Amino acid sequence: MAVIKVLPHSLREKIAAGEVIERPVSVVKELVENSIDAGAGRITVDIQEGGKRLIRVTDDGSGIYAVDMPLAAERHATSKISEEADLYAVSSLGFRGEALASIRAVSRLRIISRRADCDEGTELLAQGDEPMEIRPIGCAPGTSITVTDIFYNLPARLKFLKTNITEQRKIQEIMERYAMAYPEKAFVLTTDGRELLNAVPAASAEDRLIDIYGRQAVDGFVEVTAENDYVSISGLVSRPGFSRSNRSDQTLIINGRLVQSAVFRFALDRAYRELLPTGRYPLALIRLQVDPSKLDVNVHPQKAEVRFVDERDVGILLERAVRRTLLERRLRTLNPFTEARSEISRPGTITTGRKPYAVQAPVNMPLMEEAFTDFFSGKEMPAIKQDRTEAEADMPMKGDGFSGLQVAANTGVNIIGQALQMYVVAYDDLSIILIDQHAAHERILYDRLMQADGGGSEVQVLLLPETIELRPAEVSIVGERSDILKRLGFTVEPFGKNTYRLTGVPMELAEASPAAVFRDIVSDLMEIGGSAREEQIRASLCRRIACHAAVKAGDVLSESEMKQLTVDLLTVPGRAMTCPHGRPVMIKMGQAELLKAFYRS
Amino acid sequence: MKAKIEKSCLASTLQAIMRAVSNRSTQPILGNTLIEFEEGHLLFTGTDLEIGLKTAVKAQVESNGSVTVPAKLLYEIISNLPGEEIELCQEKEHELLVKQGKSKYSIRTLPASEYPLFPELEKGDICEIPAAILQQAIRQVIFASSQDETRPILTGVLLEVEGNNINLAATDGHRLALRSISLPELSQEQIALIIPERTFNELSRLLSSGEGEVVIRVLSNQVAFIYNKIVLVSRIIEGKYPNYRQVIPGNLPSGTVASRDEITKAVKGAHILAKEGSHVVKMSFSAERIAVTAVTQDVGDVYEEINAQYDGEDMDIAFNARYLLDILGNLDEEIVEIKTGTSLSPAIIRPVGKEGYTYVVMPVKMG
Numbered sequence: 023m024a025v026i027k028v029l030p031h032s033l034r035e036k037i038a039a040g041e042v043i044e045r046p047v048s049v050v051k052e053l054v055e056n057s058i059d060a061g062a063g064r065i066t067v068d069i070q071e072g073g074k075r076l077i078r079v080t081d082d083g084s085g086i087y088a089v090d091m092p093l094a095a096e097r098h099a100t101s102k103i104s105e106e107a108d109l110y111a112v113s114s115l116g117f118r119g120e121a122l123a124s125i126r127a128v129s130r131l132r133i134i135s136r137r138a139d140c141d142e143g144t145e146l147l148a149q150g151d152e153p154m155e156i157r158p159i160g161c162a163p164g165t166s167i168t169v170t171d172i173f174y175n176l177p178a179r180l181k182f183l184k185t186n187i188t189e190q191r192k193i194q195e196i197m198e199r200y201a202m203a204y205p206e207k208a209f210v211l212t213t214d215g216r217e218l219l220n221a222v223p224a225a226s227a228e229d230r231l232i233d234i235y236g237r238q239a240v241d242g243f244v245e246v247t248a249e250n251d252y253v254s255i256s257g258l259v260s261r262p263g264f265s266r267s268n269r270s271d272q273t274l275i276i277n278g279r280l281v282q283s284a285v286f287r288f289a290l291d292r293a294y295r296e297l298l299p300t301g302r303y304p305l306a307l308i309r310l311q312v313d314p315s316k317l318d319v320n321v322h323p324q325k326a327e328v329r330f331v332d333e334r335d336v337g338i339l340l341e342r343a344v345r346r347t348l349l350e351r352r353l354r355t356l357n358p359f360t361e362a363r364s365e366i367s368r369p370g371t372i373t374t375g376r377k378p379y380a381v382q383a384p385v386n387m388p389l390m391e392e393a394f395t396d397f398f399s400g401k402e403m404p405a406i407k408q409d410r411t412e413a414e415a416d417m418p419m420k421g422d423g424f425s426g427l428q429v430a431a432n433t434g435v436n437i438i439g440q441a442l443q444m445y446v447v448a449y450d451d452l453s454i455i456l457i458d459q460h461a462a463h464e465r466i467l468y469d470r471l472m473q474a475d476g477g478g479s480e481v482q483v484l485l486l487p488e489t490i491e492l493r494p495a496e497v498s499i500v501g502e503r504s505d506i507l508k509r510l511g512f513t514v515e516p517f518g519k520n521t522y523r524l525t526g527v528p529m530e531l532a533e534a535s536p537a538a539v540f541r542d543i544v545s546d547l548m549e550i551g552g553s554a555r556e557e558q559i560r561a562s563l564c565r566r567i568a569c570h571a572a573v574k575a576g577d578v579l580s581e582s583e584m585k586q587l588t589v590d591l592l593t594v595p596g597r598a599m600t601c602p603h604g605r606p607v608m609i610k611m612g613q614a615e616l617l618k619a620f621y622r623s
Numbered sequence: 624m625k626a627k628i629e630k631s632c633l634a635s636t637l638q639a640i641m642r643a644v645s646n647r648s649t650q651p652i653l654g655n656t657l658i659e660f661e662e663g664h665l666l667f668t669g670t671d672l673e674i675g676l677k678t679a680v681k682a683q684v685e686s687n688g689s690v691t692v693p694a695k696l697l698y699e700i701i702s703n704l705p706g707e708e709i710e711l712c713q714e715k716e717h718e719l720l721v722k723q724g725k726s727k728y729s730i731r732t733l734p735a736s737e738y739p740l741f742p743e744l745e746k747g748d749i750c751e752i753p754a755a756i757l758q759q760a761i762r763q764v765i766f767a768s769s770q771d772e773t774r775p776i777l778t779g780v781l782l783e784v785e786g787n788n789i790n791l792a793a794t795d796g797h798r799l800a801l802r803s804i805s806l807p808e809l810s811q812e813q814i815a816l817i818i819p820e821r822t823f824n825e826l827s828r829l830l831s832s833g834e835g836e837v838v839i840r841v842l843s844n845q846v847a848f849i850y851n852k853i854v855l856v857s858r859i860i861e862g863k864y865p866n867y868r869q870v871i872p873g874n875l876p877s878g879t880v881a882s883r884d885e886i887t888k889a890v891k892g893a894h895i896l897a898k899e900g901s902h903v904v905k906m907s908f909s910a911e912r913i914a915v916t917a918v919t920q921d922v923g924d925v926y927e928e929i930n931a932q933y934d935g936e937d938m939d940i941a942f943n944a945r946y947l948l949d950i951l952g953n954l955d956e957e958i959v960e961i962k963t964g965t966s967l968s969p970a971i972i973r974p975v976g977k978e979g980y981t982y983v984v985m986p987v988k989m990g
Contacts, residue, residue, distance in 0.1 A: 470900075480901050481988035482943065483967055485870050486796045513988075529901045529987060532797060532943060535773040586898075 032151035035127035036176060038097065042124040045183055046073025047192040049129070049169050052121035054200055057081035058278070059102060059114040060165065063223070064208040067197060072189030072213075073172065074180075080166040086135040088144040091156050095131060095148050097123035115279055122167075126150070128179075129172040135165040150175055187502060188551045194218050194495035195270075196280070198234050202307050203275040205230035211494075219494050227307065231258060235305075236491020236520055239264070243305070248343035252316050253336050257308035259290070259344050262297040264305065267542050267566075268549055271305040277312055279319065281328050289337040293344035308340065433592040437584050444575040446584045453610040459579060459587065461601035463572035464565075466590045467530055468602045471510070471564040479511040480529040488524040488537045489517055492544060497522075499547045506559055510567065512540065530571040539570045565602040624660040624688030625712035630701055632680045633709060636667050637698040639678060639853060642825050644694045645671030655691035657738045658711070658719075660684050665711075668741050669694055674822055675856040677741055689735035692719050700728050742856050744849075747841045749784055750809050754850060755833040759955070760791050760802040761823045763980060766949045768820045769795035779817035779860040781867070782839070782846075784809055792867050793820075798946050798984040799867055805979070816846055817864055822857035829853055871983055872969050875962035877935025879908050880975060883959045886913070887951040889927035893917040894944040896925045903987050904944040908963070909937040917944070940966045941987040947972075950982045 029037075043049060050067055057065045060083025070076040086094055090101070100119030125131055126148045136143030143161040148154040173180040183189060190213060201209040201221040211219040224230040232240050242264035248255045274286045286308065294304050316331040330336070435455060438447040446457040471479065492500065497520050500507070507514060511528030527536045546566050550559055573579065579587070591597065591607065599607050637656070645653040659666040662684060668677045690713060700721050701709055710722040713732075721728040761780075769777035774796075781792040788803045826848050830837065838849040848855045893904040893915045900919035907914040913931045918924040940963055951959070956974035963970045972982040 480903050480941070482797055483985040483988060484796055485794065485799060485969060485983060485985045486865055488796075526988060529903060529943070532902075533770065535771040536796065538773050 032127070035097070035123070035151070038120070038124060038127070042120055043128055043172075045192070046077060046172055046189050047196055049073065049077050049125055049172065050079065050193050051196055052116070052125065053077070053079035053167050053169075054197070055115035056121060056167075057083050057165070058200075058204065058207070059116055060084045062164065062207065064210070065200075066210040067193070067212075069190065069193060069211070069213050072183075072186030073193055074183060074186065074189060076168065076170050077172070078166060078168045080164065082162075082164040085137040085140075085163055085165050086133070086144065087137055088140070088156075088158065091133070091135070091144045091146050092154065094133065095122040095126045095146065095154065125169055128176055129174065130170045132168040132170075133165065134159060134161050134167075136161050136163050138163040184551060187498075190218075191495050191499065191548070191551075194498070198493060198495060199273050199280050202227070202230055202234060202273055203278060203280055203309075218498070227256075227309070228258065231307065234493055239305075239491060244347050246308070246340075246343050246347050248339050250335070250339055252313040252331075253339065254311045255308060255336075255340055255343060257306060259293075259308070259347070260305040262294065262304075262348065265298050265302040266305060266545050267301060267303070268545055269303045270545065270548065272303065273307045274310070275308070276310045276328055276330075277314060277317065279328065283327065283333075285333045285337040286340065289341040290344065293341045293348065297348060306344075310336070312336075433589060435588055435592060437581075437588060440579050440584060443578060446579070446588060448588060453612040454616070456609045456611075457588065457591065458601075458605070458607055459577070460572050460575050461605055461607045462587055462591045464568045464601045464603075465598065465607050466587070467568035467571050468564055469594065469597060471528075471530065471567060472561065479509075481511045481513060481526040482529050482532050483513070483526045484524065484536060488540070489521055490524055490537055490540055491521050494520060496544050496548060500544060503547055503559065506556065506563065507543070510560070510563055512543070514540070528567055528571075530567055534570040539567065542566055542570070561602075568602055624690065625685040625710070626660050626665055626682045627685075627708055627710050628665060628680060628682040630704060630707050630709050633701055634698065636678055636680045637694060637701070639829065640667050640669035640676055641694050641698060642828065643669040643671060643674050643676040643855075646695070652691060652733050652737055653739075654693050654695070655733055655738070656694040656697070657689065657691045657735055657741075659689040659735070660687045660711075662687070668738070670739055670741070670856075672739060673819065673858055674825060675739075675741055676825075676853060677856075678853040680852075688713065690719055690732045691735055691738050692730045692732050696730060697721070700730070742842050742845050742847070744840065744847055744854065745842060749812075749814055749839040749841060750789055750806050751836045751838050752789065752804065752806060754830045754835050754837050756804055757837050758827050758830040758833060760804060761827045763802050763953050764791045764793040764800040765820060765823055765827075766793075766953065767795060767798050767800035767982075768793040771795070775860055776817055776862040776864060779819050779864075780823055781864045782814075782816045782818050783864075784812065784814040792864070794865070794867060794870075797943070798949075798982065799870060800950070801867065801871070801981045801983075803979040814841065815864060816841065817860035817862065818846060819857060819860055822846075822855070826850075826855055829855060870969065871981060872962075872964060872971065875964050875971060877908065877933070877938065877964075878960055878962045879913060879931045879933040879935075880958060880960050881913060881929055881931035883951055883954055883957060883974075885929040886915075886959065887948070889913070889915040889929050890944055890947050890951065892927050893925050894948065896923050897944050902944050903941050903989070904947070905939055905941045905989070906961075907937070907939045908933050908935065908961075935963070938963065938966060940970065941989050942970075942984060943987060946984050950984070954980070 042052065046069070050069075050073065054065055054067065057079060060081060062081035062083035064082050066080045068076070068078040068080075097120060100116065102114040102116055102119075122131070122133075127150060131146070131148045133146040134143055142158050144156060145159040146154055146156050173183070194211060197209055197211045197219050201219065205224040205227050208223050209219060209221045210217070221230060221233045224233065228240060228243075231243065242260050243258040244261055246255065246257050246259055269287065272287065272290065274281055274283055276283075290304055290306055298304065312330055318329040433450075435448050435450045438449065440459070441447045441456075444459060446459055446462075448455045448457065500514065500522060504514070511526065512524065513526030514522045514524050517523035524536055524540055527539065531539055543563055543566055546562050547559070550562055573583075601607055640656050644656060653671055657666075657668040659668075663681065664679045665682045665684065666677060666679050668675065670676070704723045704726060706723050708723065710720075712720050712722070714720055717732050719730045719732050721730065764780055768780055772778065777795055781790070783790040783792065787805055787807070787809055789806055789809065790801060790803045792799065792801045794800070829850055835851060840847040840849065842856070844859060845856050846859055848857075890904055894902070894917070896919050897904050897917035899922040904915055904917045907916070908931075910933055911930060913929050913933070915927040915929070916925060950972050954974050956977050958975040960973050960975050961970060962973075966986060967988055969983050969985055972984065974980055
């Protein structure tokens with residue numbers, strides 16, 4: 023008996039759909055892109071239960087003719103391209119003719135649509151492999167597509183969906199990205215009638231950014247532009263002082279399409295080299311216009327990736343443009359004195375050399391005299407006080423004069439001093455010890471924070487409360503996690519639309535920047551997702567707090583600080599000797615190892 | 624160029640200039656000092672582009688000119704010379720000779736034309752202020768400025784002219800230190816400048832003799848402090864300082880008056896244990912006394928009590944001990960007053976019998 027057989031149509035459809043429709047957000051993406059291709063000016067998305075129960079995308083686009091309706095939900099049926107040549111110069115977002123067919127295969131689909139030039143609309147009802155129902159209906163111009171009970175016929179996939187909150191957040195994120203990609207269009211997202219996003223048509227990309235990130239954040243961006251023969255780049259990137267702990271705020275739009283690109287990520291990383299500490303990423307909204315013939319969008323069923331000719335060159339173009347913009351900004355703010363200087367040394371201008379004050383600006387002379395009256399009256403210049411101030415006395419020991427101070431008796435460790443402004447160097451009876459100051463402090467704080475659960479930690483109330491504008495998706499997660507945040511010591515309260523007011527921070531963070539920490543905490547929450555267990559979330563947030571609160575590499579430690587650190591680290595029994603990210607806190611070189619290294623036996 | 628100069632004058636000048644010279648800049652010329660030979664004196668300039676110092680030293684100048692040399696090198700050379708009179712002259716291009724008796728040092732120079740321009744000292748005095756008062760004011764506010772580079776504005780100290788007062792204010796978002804100095808002759812303009820903390824630190828050093836007056840002058844995008852024969856020019860931090868007046872509570876119902884020394888000792892004592900943990904100390908106010916306590920898990924606890932006049936309902940309030948010690952250590956008066964509202968609202972600490980100083984500190988909410 024033959025073993026190989028052709029699969030039934032409905033199974034083929036489900037398999038094909040799996041590539042395009044992975045979760046509710048995939049449906050939103052496909053439908054919103056259809057709306058954009060239909061020239062819609064306003065796109066409204068309603069969801070229920072994170073899109074699992076219902077997704078409805080309504081637009082005011084061109085609509086579908088009644089005669090086209092039967093083909094609309096068939097695979098490889100599309101109005102967007104018609105011959106092979108079109109495939110190499112796709113100018114619409116969709117073209118594969120798969121979206122509606124795939125959605126139809128895994129859900130219950132209802133389409134209502136009317137062309138503006140027709141008197142009445144058409145309704146289509148479809149469900150898996152069953153025959154479609156099509157009938158006339160009265161409706162407004164445009165298209166409204168309702169997708170209910172996604173994966174009702176694919177229980178395996180249904181099982182792999184995340185919680186409603188997580189799925190909803192993914193939809194929120196992609197809607198925010200579309201809103202940024204198409205500032206001229208209106209985007210609305212609601213869940214059970216509650217508004218999650220309402221972006222009215224904006225005059226510019228920057229104005230739209232205000233809708234998403236808030237006015238505060240927009241000042242943190244600078245504009246970037248660049249172009250070559252076939253690509254033009256425009257966008258906004260964050261100043262080095264404004265960064266995130268992950269890349270989720272980097273959006274790349276190529277010819278109106280939201281895509282992922284390793285080339286783009288690397289280009290940004292390189293542009294911010296030395297300007298951001300490791301593990302920090304810039305925010306960026308970059309828009310590329312590429313000649314469609316240079317672009318291959320047909321590489322990924324969800325079109326999340328694209329290829330284009332000379333990708334590397336475009337990466338370099340972007341990197342240079344960003345780098346140049348950042349450095350220009352930086353020089354201008356850091357060096358007020360250089361401006362004057364550059365005027366005389368600018369190449370191409372004739373300089374007569376630097377002249378003494380009197381000649382260069384005669385008007386200054388009396389003023390200088392005035393400044394130096396004491397000099398002209400012959401008084402001695404006061405001696406500069408060279409006493410060691412209290413602050414200096416607290417400075418770390420220098421290489422000379424090892425005092426080898428004894429740390430608390432029960433550790434048996436002698437501290438020699440700080441090396442490279444990163445390590446505490448010490449020894450005990452058996453070995454030489456190097457302690458990584460940041461990692462060690464992180465571990466101590468982390469353990470303390472994790473232990474302090476239940477009773478709640480101490481809160482430093484803020485004299486200057488910080489208002490923090492968040493993205494809509496972030497607002498909902500702060501709301502959901504308010505209990506944990508409160509227990510950790512963050513006092514936040516809603517303060518108008520998409521804004522929170524931070525009035526207290528955990529005591530440990532007294533020295534850190536409250537707004538920066540809070541933003542990082544929020545991005546951690548976003549990354550962890552809605553389904554994580556509470557202790558996972560708490561551990562992750564404690565890691566973040568410990569990292570912010572700990573002394574940094576490069577911080578100069580005083581004798582007493584080194585002693586405190588060593589004692590704290592070593593006197594708690596059973597303390598893990600790794601930082602919360604898993605790196606070692608301490609390196610010991612034992613007698614045997616040292617003997618071997620020096621070829622002694 | 625050629626000049627004769629006294630070693631002690633030159634040494635103290637170079638010591639001052641070296642504070643502004645940059646030691647690890649990628650631009651070697653910033654490690655240099657600019658020396659201008661002029662009739663009757665030498666002008667020395669040092670800058671790291673953040674601050675600039677310029678000063679004049681009396682000298683017998685035989686011929687004029689200007690040159691730059693490494694400041695530290697010149698200082699080390701002259702410090703090592705035994706005699707008093709030192710000759711500086713240029714015989715070959717790119718070399719400055721330092722001569723005394725039979726000793727002769729030749730230092731490579733960089734051209735003066737490449738040295739950053741020192742800002743022009745246009746007119747625009749804000750005020751003239753006694754050095755000792757300014758120095759005290761700086762000491763009493765500077766510790767409250769923020770170390771957080773992500774909020775550049777708060778890393779500076781606000782210098783503000785308002786009516787007949789010149790105000791210095793600093794805050795890190797947890798506490799605020801404000802010192803007002805009344806001056807009879809102030810330019811009536813409203814002025815608000817944010818001065819980098821480092822500038823005030825350096826200025827404070829220059830003022831250590833405490834005599835005479837300091838002139839403060841606003842330049843186009845810098846500020847100049849002129850004292851004795853020294854001009855210190857600094858960049859200004861751009862931006863708008865937060866409205867600090869808004870956070871100073873008006874009428875606080877409760878107040879306690881006690882000896883600064885006694886409170887300091889009690890808080891220091893409590894801090895010995897508190898610093899093993901979160902640095903939090905609790906103050907309990909009741910009639911006739913303040914109890915200062917701290918508890919650190921697995922370490923120990925402490926109870927300190929001092930006499931005080933207290934007017935108000937019994938209350939507990941907790942603070943970061945460091946914020947208390949900062950202020951207590953920088954006041955000069957014997958008696959201080961602590962005014963409180965609730966255990967979660969800002970408290971004020973002021974010296975008794977002296978106007979013009981206010982310290983606002985936020986409490987800690989105990990877990």
